[in-house]
Amino acid sequence: MMTMTEKMREQVKELFVNNEIKLFIGFEKGFTKFSRIPAFAENYDEAKKMIIDEFETPFLAKYLIRELEEVAAGIVEKSERVAILTRGCDYLGIRRLIVDNIILRENIVIVGIPCDGLIDVKKANKLLGEEAREITIDEENVIAKGKTENKIISKAEVVLDRCRQCIMCEPKESDIMLAEKTANVKKNKDYSKIEEIEKMSAKERYEFWSRQFERCIRCFACRDACTACNCRKCIFDITEPEMLEKTVATSEQFMFHFIRAFHVAGRCSACGECERVCPVDIPLGLLNGKLRKDIEFLFNVEEAGIPSEIEPLGEFKLDDPDEW
Amino acid sequence: MSVKFKPNIICFACNWCSYTGADMAGTSRMKYPATIKIIRVPCSGRVNPTFIMKAYQKGADGVLIAGCHPGDCHYNSGNYFAKRRFLLATRFMNYIGIDAKRLRMEWISAAEGVKFARVMAEFSETISELGPNWRAREEV
Numbered sequence: 001m002m003t004m005t006e007k008m009r010e011q012v013k014e015l016f017v018n019n020e021i022k023l024f025i026g027f028e029k030g031f032t033k034f035s036r037i038p039a040f041a042e043n044y045d046e047a048k049k050m051i052i053d054e055f056e057t058p059f060l061a062k063y064l065i066r067e068l069e070e071v072a073a074g075i076v077e078k079s080e081r082v083a084i085l086t087r088g089c090d091y092l093g094i095r096r097l098i099v100d101n102i103i104l105r106e107n108i109v110i111v112g113i114p115c116d117g118l119i120d121v122k123k124a125n126k127l128l129g130e131e132a133r134e135i136t137i138d139e140e141n142v143i144a145k146g147k148t149e150n151k152i153i154s155k156a157e158v159v160l161d162r163c164r165q166c167i168m169c170e171p172k173e174s175d176i177m178l179a180e181k182t183a184n185v186k187k188n189k190d191y192s193k194i195e196e197i198e199k200m201s202a203k204e205r206y207e208f209w210s211r212q213f214e215r216c217i218r219c220f221a222c223r224d225a226c227t228a229c230n231c232r233k234c235i236f237d238i239t240e241p242e243m244l245e246k247t248v249a250t251s252e253q254f255m256f257h258f259i260r261a262f263h264v265a266g267r268c269s270a271c272g273e274c275e276r277v278c279p280v281d282i283p284l285g286l287l288n289g290k291l292r293k294d295i296e297f298l299f300n301v302e303e304a305g306i307p308s309e310i311e312p313l314g315e316f317k318l319d320d321p322d323e324w
Numbered sequence: 325m326s327v328k329f330k331p332n333i334i335c336f337a338c339n340w341c342s343y344t345g346a347d348m349a350g351t352s353r354m355k356y357p358a359t360i361k362i363i364r365v366p367c368s369g370r371v372n373p374t375f376i377m378k379a380y381q382k383g384a385d386g387v388l389i390a391g392c393h394p395g396d397c398h399y400n401s402g403n404y405f406a407k408r409r410f411l412l413a414t415r416f417m418n419y420i421g422i423d424a425k426r427l428r429m430e431w432i433s434a435a436e437g438v439k440f441a442r443v444m445a446e447f448s449e450t451i452s453e454l455g456p457n458w459r460a461r462e463e464v
């Protein structure tokens with residue numbers, strides 16, 4: 001059987017030979033053994049370095065803005081297309097950009113990858129008890145090789161937390177699909193951590209979030225990585241009015257995190273990229289998740305993470321609840 | 325000597341109903357607490373939840389949003405959008421630890437001077453009982 005990487009190479013070759021795309025966006029090996037970074041190819045040779053496996057990858061959808069927004073806005077008149085490797089979560093991000101009219105669907109070639117969840121190397125290391133030197137992944141298991149001993153771990157144990165709660169395992173629509181769907185790892189919407197926080201007293205909650213927010217260095221990586229944060233001019237960058245000041249203070253941290261989370265309320269697709277890129281591990285997913293949970297509860301939305309033409313906060317019903 | 329705590333309350337009042345309602349209360353010589361500072365907005369739908377956080381940050385102890393009754397909005401539906409946003413924002417603020425009792429939304433029409441005065445008095449009372457808000461407030 002052909003692996004996904006081989007199949008991808010074949011498809012990429014065809015796309016470039018037929019002159020269908022100007023750019024292919026995928027992943028390549030990063031600076032450490034198990035890290036993956038974005039890769040860009042303008043011809044087939046450049047695409048040879050690309051790989052698909054099940055280690056944690058960065059989110060690619062946001063790069064489409066840079067490549068295609070001028071075409072969509074009609075500033076440049078080209079019918080160029082960009083192909084992009086797309087898992088379910090990436091698809092939701094791409095969908096977000098399309099719904100927001102930032103990019104056009106006809107400019108994108110969606111190369112779909114079905115996904116069972118990506119592997120968290122940190123979890124594997126923890127189970128092995130040391131830093132793994134080699135990790136091999138097969139259908140159901142992950143084999144981590146240490147200095148002396150090997151450990152076979154079932155995939156479900158080392159899947160990333162965000163992948164456990166995935167709401168879309170493979171892109172809903174694609175132009176090319178690289179494999180048949182295989183759903184081995186069980187996925188469930190899980191709001192239990194959020195419910196735990198809800199049960200605390202107001203004081204405890206405030207203290208909990210103060211502790212978290214105090215670490216924030218306001219690098220804005222969470223905003224930059226997010227597909228829902230696609231405004232050309234961000235409220236954090238403008239100084240008139242200055243909604244977010246530059247002072248280092250708890251109140252300012254609260255301001256920042258309130259604004260960031262609320263600006264993606266009803267738009268967040270639960271991809272977890274903000275949390276992944278945060279250098280100080282702030283559990284941003286617990287903020288976004290709370291908003292999704294409430295939207296589902298208050299406004300009878302079935303799945304708040306799936307982008308719709310009209311957002312939950314962009315519409316109303318006459319029978320909306322009166323009391324929170 | 326103990327000084328009685330005087331709360332700082334910000335009220336966002338919509339231009340067409342609630343602000344006129346406040347006028348009504350004034351011209352009918354009704355009394356309401358001086359702790360309330362009114363900010364006039366074109367519509368309750370103009371109230372970005374960020375304004376509420378900003379108010380807390382700059383020293384408000386309570387925030388009140390007053391708009392037209394459902395169905396009466398000058399712009400047809402602004403207050404319905406405001407309501408959705410408000411519902412979500414209240415729960416969210418509560419979640420990050422800011423007491424939800426400090427935030428209130430009321431529908432007050434241009435003719436309801438009495439209601440305006442009553443709501444203000446009630447809310448001022450609630451906030452006085454809760455005491456000053458130190459959460460998410462800037463240190464001075």
Ligand code: SF4
Pocket residue numbers: 222225226227228229264267268269270271272273274275288
């Ligand atoms: S807020 Fe975070 S989880 Fe939600 S779409 Fe943006 S990056 Fe993804």
Ligand code: SF4
Pocket residue numbers: 215216217218219220221222223274277278279280281282284
């Ligand atoms: S990525 Fe993390 S540290 Fe950077 S601004 Fe976002 S929450 Fe703060």
